[in-house]
């Protein structure tokens with residue numbers, strides 16, 4: 001009886017240890033414009049190296065620069081330029097003590113992830129309980145892309161040209 005309990009315990013421990021790490025960030029959208037939703041999630045390649053990987057194997061991975069401590073944010077912000085592909089916002093976890101960080105907007109173009117926009121952002125905002133990235137980049141009623149940019153100590157809502 002005792003050995004059976006030990007066997008179960010061992011099996012439980014093995015299962016617990018081999019359980020896959022749940023990705024911290026996982027989003028759903030149509031990122032390649034084939035009208036089928038896929039997921040995007042962070043995936044550990046090795047030690048400190050991470051990538052953004054898709055459930056659709058046709059979408060190539062995006063390696064997160066090792067100069068960062070991975071991500072603070074990964075969000076689907078919708079199809080800003082209305083070309084059928086959802087854009088992705090990412091914020092890197094920068095190993096510095098600065099209050100300033102940047103929002104990077106990526107779109108999947110010509111078989112690779114391309115940065116279409118980058119704007120400055122007050123990192124403290126991210127820790128506010130009502131933080132929503134859709135207040136920082138959005139379409140206005142005229143369907144123009146707007147960003148809330150942190151510049152000169154204040155937030156400015158700006159309409160900007162977008163690719």
Ligand SMILES: [Ca+2]
Pocket residue numbers: 029030031032033034035036037038056
């Ligand atoms: Ca798709």
Ligand SMILES: [Ca+2]
Pocket residue numbers: 078079080081082083084085086087107
């Ligand atoms: Ca798009």
